[in-house]
Structure formats: C-alpha cells, structure tokens
Amino acid sequence: MCRSVIFSIHAVRRMFARGLTEDDIRHIVSTGEVIEDYPDDEPFRSRVILGYCGNRPVHVVVAENIEKDQRIIVTAYEPCRTKWDETFKRRIKK
Numbered sequence: 001m002c003r004s005v006i007f008s009i010h011a012v013r014r015m016f017a018r019g020l021t022e023d024d025i026r027h028i029v030s031t032g033e034v035i036e037d038y039p040d041d042e043p044f045r046s047r048v049i050l051g052y053c054g055n056r057p058v059h060v061v062v063a064e065n066i067e068k069d070q071r072i073i074v075t076a077y078e079p080c081r082t083k084w085d086e087t088f089k090r091r092i093k094k
Helices: 009-018 022-031
Strands: 004-009 035-038 045-053 056-064 070-077
Touching: 004 009, 004 022, 004 045, 009 022, 009 070, 022 070, 035 056
Parallel strands: 004 070
Antiparallel strands: 035 045, 045 056, 056 070
C-alpha cells in the first residue's frame, strides 16, 4: 500500500497547537484502529482513527481520495474524556 499522505493546513495548525508531529500522525494512521467510518462524506470518504502517542490517546480524521491514491489528514486531536468512553472508541450519548 503505497499511498501519499497530504496534511491539510487545518491539520498542520492543529498538530502544532497540540504538540503532534507528522511522524506521530503517520504512525497513528498506519497502526491505529478505525473507530468511525463515514463512507458517504464528500468529497471523499473519511474515518476517525484512534492511536496513541506514548500514553496519550489521539484521534486522526483521514479522508481518502481513492482515484489519486491519497490519504488526506483533516485534523488530529486528543479526545475529550467527557465526550468519549474510557476506551476513546465510542462517543458518549447525551
């Protein structure tokens, strides 16, 4: 699987603000677990991937441009403990 990875400007800004590097994000995308899938997102299907930087949970939102064989990093964030369960895999329903 030889996909190119593109970091959106939004993602780069958020990564910088949250102390995440490109290597951190690439590691999460390659080893993490897809916890949400949005096949009908436009213009590209997207998913949320859960991974870890050390003990720190991180969600990475990735869009997939199949035609160009690209993964587009949309954003990355540490999930809020009040919005996600203790595994950071499921949203807490209100």
